[in-house]
Amino acid sequence: MTEQTTHPGEDDSRMLGWLYDRAVGEEDARVCKDIPESACRHLPRNFFGYLVANTLSKVADELSSARLILPWLMGALGAPAAMVGFLVPIREAGVLVPQLMVAAWVRGMSRRKGVWLLGAALSALALLGMGWAAWRLSGASAGWALIGLLVVYSLARGLCSVSAKDVLGKTVSKARRGTVMGYASGISGVVVFGLGIALVALPGLVEDATLLAGLLVVAAVCWGLGLLAFARIREEAGATEGGGNALSVALRQLSIVRTDAAFRRFVWARALLLSVALVPPFYVLLVQQSGGGALGLGGLIIASGLASSVSAPIWGRLSDRSSRSVMMAAAGIVGVLGVVVWLVALLGGDLARNAWVGGALYAVVMVCHGGVRLGRKAYLVDMATQQDRATYVAVSNTLIGGLMLVGGLVGVLGDVWGTMSVIGVLGVVALVAVLQIRRLDDVQS
Secondary structure (H helix, E strand, C coil): CCCECCCCCCCCCHHHHHHHHHHHCCHHHHCECCCCHHHHCCHHHHHHHHHHHHHHHHHHHHHCCCCCHHHHHHHHHCCCHHHHCCHHHHHHHHHHHHHHHCHHHHHCCCCCHHHHHHHHHHHHHHHHHHHHHHHHCCHHHHHHHHHHHHHHHHHHHHHHHHHHHHHHHHHCCHHHHHHHHHHHHHHHHHHHHHHHHHHHHCCCHHHCHHHHHHHHHHHHHHHHHHHHHHHCCCCCCCCCCCCCCHHHHHHHCCCHHHHCHHHHHHHHHHHHCHHHHHCHHHHHHHHHHCCCHHHHHHHHHHHHHHHHHHHHHHHHHHHHHHHHHHHHHHHHHHHHHHHHHHHHHHCCCCCCCCHHHHHHHHHHHHHHHHHHHHHHHHHHHHHCCCCCHHHHHHHHHHHHHHHHHHHHHHHHHHHHCCHHHHHHHHHHHHHHHHHHHHCCCCCCC
16 A cells, blocks of 8 residues: 555544644654555544553453452452462453454454454443452352353453454554554553552452452443444455465364474473463462452552563563573573472461562562563564464464363362462473473574
8 A cells, every 4th residue: 555645634623633643743644654545534533543442441451350350359259269270261262262263254344343343342241240240249159150251251352352453454554553552551551550559558448349340340331431432433444355264274284283393392382381371360369368458459450560561671672682581581480489489388488478579479470471472472473484474373372272271270279279389380380381492492593
């Protein structure tokens, strides 16, 4: 698509155009790149529609986090620890399934905004249901209700994920997409950080599950408002051609695991690295069981936000040098930390007795979780060629999605041996992952 010299927003209000110019801050903002002239006329409207919707969806995700809010809520409601182990697997695998199953269906649509709106509506309804369950139910019944509704929420989020970038690519100029996503991440981060400060400043609030139910309702409202904002985007009809169903393609290509030794070693490493993804909710339970209260939850929210924003650029630079080393370092830290926490507990100690210490432990784990995610993505991209990259991604995501659900069974150990034991076992698996990663080639060298 050639550049369009039409002034962005000539069909939108002057105020919206002025705000757009201030947000972008460059004269080049007046040039539209790789989008139709009809979309260029509504660029400010589309820019802010996507910005508001994306910001609100990120806030909603944090308010219903399967790694933090939902584990804390389940603990407050007295749900079995075994159920906590399934939160992250369901949240992650649930998002993956729609991306594989409905990709061809979405590509067959000339306008894909409706898919996002459907996902947003279902997300809001699922979160409202979670809020009701947290308010009215307790124990195992509350746990099962939350898990069932989390399945719905994850599938709905998958619909949003599979369509959002297509809509963005058709409605916002190429030079402005990173800007709008960056603003959304920054604004949502400030909002969530403010929530953490508020919870720390108002101790005792989260002793009652009613507040946590309220957070889920607020998350649902965010999705509703985001739906209204996204509906304002003007999406022009586009091409409908596309490949076949990604899931069937992935299943046909599973033989690559048997024939490609380097890829097979990577899949084994990624499978073992699931230990890093599964452990955060159990650190949340650890802090809660230590009587952290609002200080604990607020501290964890603050720690999670800071860990993500501060560590991501560092991990990114290190991954450009050696993504293999990044994965080893991040997994090794989580492994050592988990084993130490376990051993201290066996000796009668409790590293998470102080809520701030527990928050620090959680922050370290989340920093390392970010390192593992970034490192393995960078490794896969650099390991693969242009011809086999799509196959590698499809096959590895399919296998890991299934293993993630199986990994949820680790929560059963929490009911049998206790939270500390789960952290210790996952720590040992993380150390085994380090040994497997050492067998990988250093693809950046």
